[in-house]
Amino acid sequence: MRQTRDVFASQTAVIEVPGLGATALFAVGWIAGWFLLWRARPLPAAPTRRTHVSVIVPARDEEASLPVLLASLGAELRTGDELVVVDDHSTDATAALATAAGARVIAAPALPAGWAGKPHACHVGVQHATNDVLVFVDADVRLAEGTLDALVAAVARHPDEIVSVQPHHRTERTHEQASLLFNVVALMGCGAFTPAGERVATHVAFGPVLACRRVAYERAGGHAHPEVRAAVLEDIALAQRFVRSRLFAGGARGPSFRMYPRDLGQVIEGWTKGIAIGFDATPWWAVLAVAAWVASLAGGVVSSPWFAFASIAQLAVLARRAGAFRWWAVIVYPLWTAVLVVVLARSTWARRRGGDVTWKGRALRPDQSVRTSPATGAGEPSAPAAGEAAGGAAGDEAGGDGTNTRSR
DSSP states (O other): OHHHHHHHHHHHHHTOOOOHHHHHHHHHHHHHHHHHTSOOOBOOOOOOOOSOEEEEEEESSOTTTHHHHHHHHTTTOOTTOEEEEEEOSOSSSHHHHHHHTTOEEEEOOOOOTTOOHHHHHHHHHHHHOOSSEEEEEOTTEEOOTTHHHHHHHHHHHSTTSEEEEEOEEEOOSGGGGGGHHHHHHHHHHTSOSSTTGGGSOBOOOOTTEEEEEHHHHHHHTGGGSTTTTTOTTHHHHHHTTSSOEEEEEOOTTSOEEOOOOSOHHHHHHHHHHHHHHHHHTSOHHHHHHHHHHHHHHHHHHHHOHHHHHHHHHHHHHHHHHHEEOOHHHHHTHHHHHHHHHHHHHHHHHHHHHTOOEEETTEEEOOOOOOOSSOOSSTTOOSOHHHHHHHHHHHTTOOSOOOSTTSOO
16 A cells, blocks of 8 residues: 555656746746737738739749649739749749749849849839739749738838738648747737737838839838848848838638748758848847747646646747648747757857858848838938948858748
């Protein structure tokens, strides 16, 4: 009987309730997670539009992804719209596929000094577009029914601002689950999905889907602006030239994408490119809240199984707001936490030391500065020399983006 009691006592000790101090620290981070991603606000539906749009797709070696986007655009384009695909020196069948789908294909000229690949491709696309509303879409995005109508309506409500959507991440293979925390943190860090909603003025954007009026784009300096043309995260750099941004999440029924379908190495390199720059553009309060949340994930799993259970329950909800991840990916969240921390450290190190990462055959140096406050004289560079110097470092990166830190 005594032996039985000893066994029972040892088993209960394993699941002992954590102390008050540890519980308080964990609770701060856990609550911060709910606060930052309170509601992943979708793009509001809108009636059929009459305004013509120019859809601009920068594409570099996108033969595997482009057909999905082109098929989804088929039902979205109306008479008077135009689809411009900028072939950014692809070595595959990207241009042929776009031409067969009826797109106007523009071959990007040689990359000028001081330019990064994607900003240059977008700039070239705008030069060949004629409509008043510009919609920039990455080649690996799948638009949902009514997306263009909804984007045009949002731009009409906010004519001086830039509208952006973070697509829902479709994952199919095991290695793609490693993006789980990155996708969640991307939504958290923008500051747009707290209980305050759109009352929080945001000055960042999501690269996969952007929309604005041409006059506002030109007033902001467009992708040719010295602080945008060389940027690794040109979406953030461009958004900071506008009065503010309006951000939405794709959700399960909205726009979606597959970010890094090839292998784990692509996931690591893709997120390494710009996650440190993304954090630099994140409001200070959001950085602190994200740090507290990640600390609750990392510290909670070693402090108490009760904390681990709470984190799993929370992630089961938050992950669904960012993408379609497998059930087991939530359970192994400690692994993804380690990946997130290592990639952030690697990206920060490359940014501080000026190291290169490679993406789609182009060397990329994620060492540009991104301001955290909105621009005040639209279209006027605040530091042209710094912008040009950054361009020299990043001028070899790729076109064809994905989220704030994807294919640049």
